[in-house]
Amino acid sequence: MIIEPKIKGFICTTAHPAGCEKNVLNNVRLLDNNGAINLPDIKNVLVVGASAGYGLASAMTASFSLGANVIAVALEKNAKNNRTATAGFYNLAAYKKQADARGLSLTPIIADAFSHQAKEKAGEFIDAPLDMLIYCIAAPARVDPDTGEKYSSALKPIGSEYRSKGIDLSTYKINENPISIAPASETEIASTVKVMGGEDLKLWVDYLAQNGKLRSNAIILAYSYIGPALTHDIYLNGTIGAAKDHLKQTIDNLNLGGAYKAYVSVNKAVVTQASSAIPALPLYISILFKVMKEQNIHEDCTEQIYRLFKLLEKSESGENLTDENGLIRIDDWEMRDDIQREVADRWTRATNDNLDELADLTGYRGDFVKLFGFGLDGIDYSADIDSAVDERALGFVNLTE
Numbered sequence: 001m002i003i004e005p006k007i008k009g010f011i012c013t014t015a016h017p018a019g020c021e022k023n024v025l026n027n028v029r030l031l032d033n034n035g036a037i038n039l040p041d042i043k044n045v046l047v048v049g050a051s052a053g054y055g056l057a058s059a060m061t062a063s064f065s066l067g068a069n070v071i072a073v074a075l076e077k078n079a080k081n082n083r084t085a086t087a088g089f090y091n092l093a094a095y096k097k098q099a100d101a102r103g104l105s106l107t108p109i110i111a112d113a114f115s116h117q118a119k120e121k122a123g124e125f126i127d128a129p130l131d132m133l134i135y136c137i138a139a140p141a142r143v144d145p146d147t148g149e150k151y152s153s154a155l156k157p158i159g160s161e162y163r164s165k166g167i168d169l170s171t172y173k174i175n176e177n178p179i180s181i182a183p184a185s186e187t188e189i190a191s192t193v194k195v196m197g198g199e200d201l202k203l204w205v206d207y208l209a210q211n212g213k214l215r216s217n218a219i220i221l222a223y224s225y226i227g228p229a230l231t232h233d234i235y236l237n238g239t240i241g242a243a244k245d246h247l248k249q250t251i252d253n254l255n256l257g258g259a260y261k262a263y264v265s266v267n268k269a270v271v272t273q274a275s276s277a278i279p280a281l282p283l284y285i286s287i288l289f290k291v292m293k294e295q296n297i298h299e300d301c302t303e304q305i306y307r308l309f310k311l312l313e314k315s316e317s318g319e320n321l322t323d324e325n326g327l328i329r330i331d332d333w334e335m336r337d338d339i340q341r342e343v344a345d346r347w348t349r350a351t352n353d354n355l356d357e358l359a360d361l362t363g364y365r366g367d368f369v370k371l372f373g374f375g376l377d378g379i380d381y382s383a384d385i386d387s388a389v390d391e392r393a394l395g396f397v398n399l400t401e
Contacts, residue, residue, distance in 0.1 A: 001082070001084075001384065001385065001386075001387055002381075002382065002383070002384055002385070003015075003016045003017075003084055003381070003385060003387060004381070005369055005372060005374045007369075008170070009169050009170060009276075010169055010273060010276035010277045010282075011273070012087075012273075012368075012369070012371070012372040012374075013083075014083075014084045014372065015084050015085060015086060015087035015089075015090055015372040015373050016084070016090075016372065016373035016374055016379070016381065016385075017084075017085070017090045017093070017373065017385060017386075017387060017389070018373070018379050018380075018383075018385060019370070019372070019373025019374055019375075019376045019379050019381075020087055020090035020091050020093075020094060020372070020373035021090065021093075021094035021097075021373075022373070022376045022377075022378060022379055023091070023094075023370055023373060023376060024060075024091055024094035024095050024098065025094065025098070026376075027057070027060060027302045028060065028064055028098050030302055030303065030306075031060065031061060031064040031065050031302065031306060032064065034065070034306055035065075036065055036066070036067070037061075037065045037066055037306075037309045037310060037312075037313050038313055039066055039309070039312060039313055039316065041131055042062070042066050042068055042131045042132050042219070043068055043069060043128070043131055044068060044069050044126065044127075044128050044129070044130050044131050044132075045059070045062040045066075045068045045069065045070045045071070045130065045131065045132040045133075045134065046070075046071045046073070046122060046126070046130050046132070046133050046134070046208075047059040047062070047070065047071070047072050047073065047134045047136065048073045048113050048133070048134070048135045048136065048137060048201075048204060049073070049074060049113060049135065049136035049137040049138070050070075050072035050073060050074050050092070050108075050134075050136070051072070051074035051076050051086075051087075051088030051089070051091050051092050052074075052087060052088045052091060052272070052273075052371065053136070053138075053270070053272045053274070053301055054136050054223050054267060054270075054301050054304070054305060055074070055134070055136035055137075056088075056091055056092075056095070056301070057301040057302040057304070057305040057306075058134045058136060058221070058305050059072045059095070059106075059134075060095060060302065061302065061305045061306055061309050062132070062134075062309075063095075063099050063104050063106060064098075064102075064104075065306065065309060066309070067104065068131075068132070069104075069105035069106075070099075070104075070105065070106050070107070071106075071107045071109060071122055071125055071126065072092060072095075072106065072107065072108045072109065073109045073111060073113050073118055073122055074088055074092065074108070074109075074110065074111075074113070075110065075111060075112050075113065075400070076088040076089040076092065076110055077089060077400070078388060078389050078391055078398075079387040079388040079389070084387045085387060085388070085389055087371060087372045087373060089110075089389060090373060090389065092108045092396070093389045093391070093394055093396075095108075096108055096394045096395065096396075097394070100394075107125045107395070107397065108394075108395075108396045108397065109121055109122055109125070109396075109397045109398075109399070110391075110396060110397065110398040110399060110400055111397075111398075111399035111400065112143070112399075112400075113137060113200070114139075114142045114143060114144075114145060114200050115143075115145050115399075116145045116207075117399055118399065119203065119204060119207040119208075120207075121397060121399060123207065123208065123211055123213050125397075126208075126213045129212060129213055129214055129215035129218070130208060130213060130214045130215065130218055131215060131218055131219065132218060132219045132220075132221070133204065133205065133208070133214065133218060133219075133220045133221070134220075134221045134222075135200075135201045135204065135220070135221070135222045135223075136222070136223050137196075137200065138196070138272070138274040139153065139195055139196070140152060140153055140195075141153065141195060142194060142195040142200070144194070145203070151191040151194040151195050152191055152195065153191065153192040153195040153196050153239070153240075153243070154184055154188040154189075154191065154192050154239050155181075155234065155238070155239065155240060155277060155278055155279070156181055156182070156183060156184035156188060156234075156238055156239050157181060157183050157184065157233050157234055157237070157238045157239075158183060158184055158189060158237060158238055158239060158241075158242065159183055159237075160183055160233075161180060161181065161182055161183060162179070162180070162181040162183075162233050162234050162238070162279070163178045163179065163180050163181075164178060164179050164230070164233075164234070164279060164280040165178055165179070165280070165283065165347075165350070166178075166179045166279050166280050166282065166283050167282050167283045167286070167355075167361075169276065169282060169368075172355075172361050172364075172365065173352050173355075174283070174350065174351065174352050174355060179279045179280065181234065181279060184238070184239045188239060189239050189242055192239040192240065192242065192243050193239075193242055193243045193246045195243070196240060196243035196244070196247070197242075197243040197244075197245075197246030197247050197250070198222070198246050198247040198248075198249065198250025198251065199246075199250070201220075201222060201247065201250055201251075202250050202253075202254075205220065205254060205260075209259075214260075216259055216260075217258075217259070217260065217261060218260055218261070219260070219261045219262075219263070219312065220251070220254060220260050220261070220262040220263070221262075221263055221264075221265055221308075222247055222250075222251055222262075222263075222264050222265070223264070223265055223266075223267050224244045224247065224248065224264050224265070224266050224267070224327075225244070225266060225267060225269065225331070226266050226331065226335075227269060227281075227284075227331075228284070228335070228340055228343065228344070230280065230284065230344065230347060231278075231280055231281060231284055234278060234279055234280060235278060235281075240278075244264075247264065248264050248326075248327075251263065251264050252326065263321065263322065263326075263327075263328050264326075264327055264328065265308055265327070265328040265330055266327050266328065266329050266330065266331045267304055267308075267330050267331055268299060268304055268330060268331045268333070268334045269281065269284065269285050269288060269331075269334060270285070270300060270301050270304070270367075271285060271364060271367035271368050271371070272371065273371060276368060282364065283347070283350070283359070284343070284347070285364060286359035286360050286361050286363070286364045287343050287346045287347055287350065287358060287359045287360075288334065288339070288343050289359075289360040289363050289364065290346075290358065290359050290360035290363075291339055291342045291343055291346070292333065292334065292339060293360060293363070295338075295339065297333045297339075299333070300367075304330055307330060308328065308330050311328065311330075346358040346359070
């Protein structure tokens with residue numbers, strides 16, 4: 001079939017297998033060029049939420065920079081009838097081909113990470129206790145594995161209405177009217193914490209530990225975001241922020257008694273399908289990218305995670321990893337005072353007449369379509385291509401079939 005992007009707002013319903021593969025190859029090349037990371041104790045890694053964004057970058061860095069054995073858990077779909085596979089499915093297929101070519105162990109498990117079944121299946125493939133567990137889930141909903149009750153997350157402020165300028169992702173123009181979002185109810189706050197907080201991470205840790213699948217002193221990583229003051233009301237102080245607070249408390253509790261080295265890494269804003277859904281962030285990210293690129297300090301997901309792993313490498317020699325709040329701050333370049341002053345100034349001045357001058361709309365568009373395998377050099381998008389992945393030949397474990 002000939003595959004074209006079908007985009008509506010922050011959702012793309014198609015993905016291109018050759019484009020996704022090229023994207024993965026580009027990131028493998030980046031990791032190769034940056035060189036190996038010396039973390040000899042990290043031999044066995046599990047990444048929960050490993051098919052895109054920071055999760056995929058984490059799994060690939062563990063494979064290609066550490067040479068670790070990796071189990072990658074993600075909920076994705078293969079092509080069926082006239083629908084393409086999801087981008088994450090194509091990403092994992094391309095990643096698996098590269099790992100196999102280098103003799104690296106990678107086990108992709110397609111499953112609902114929130115389920116008990118996913119944990120049990122992952123456990124079956126863990127021959128030696130894990131040295132690292134990375135948790136990177138951004139989900140719209142979660143079914144409680146014990147009660148069967150479904151909870152949905154909400155992107156809402158807490159306490160008062162949120163109003164902000166933003167861009168319409170169908171036109172890449174500033175909205176004529178400010179974005180307006182009513183405050184979340186107590187039920188919506190609790191549901192978002194249930195989905196995006198630390199409860200499921202704790203279930204993973206408990207299951208693995210109780211079954212001898214997680215070594216003492218293992219590294220546990222979870223990811224978060226803080227961002228600038230102009231996004232705090234919708235993110236940091238909103239429902240997602242409440243969930244991230246719960247995640248941080250979960251990590252802190254895992255550290256009690258010294259059983260693990262558990263961290264929350266606060267990462268830089270990047271273009272993902274999840275971040276594109278958060279009001280104000282697409283405009284903020286577009287301006288941020290322009291400023292950071294002008295200062296030559298812009299990083300994508302893989303560059304960020306590589307730098308995070310290099311920090312872990314340095315910590316082995318005694319360097320402190322965290323700030324006064326116990327957070328790893330890989331967003332330090334984004335949050336530099338000079339960067340944020342310039343972003344805030346451009347945010348205030350931005351209009352449709354000067355937006356291309358003040359923001360990197362081309363870069364934002366390009367990063368967004370690349371998430372789904374489109375817009376990459378060297379790909380013939382007019383070619384007829386097989387949309388299905390031979391997942392059995394690649395050794396996928398699919399619990400959704």
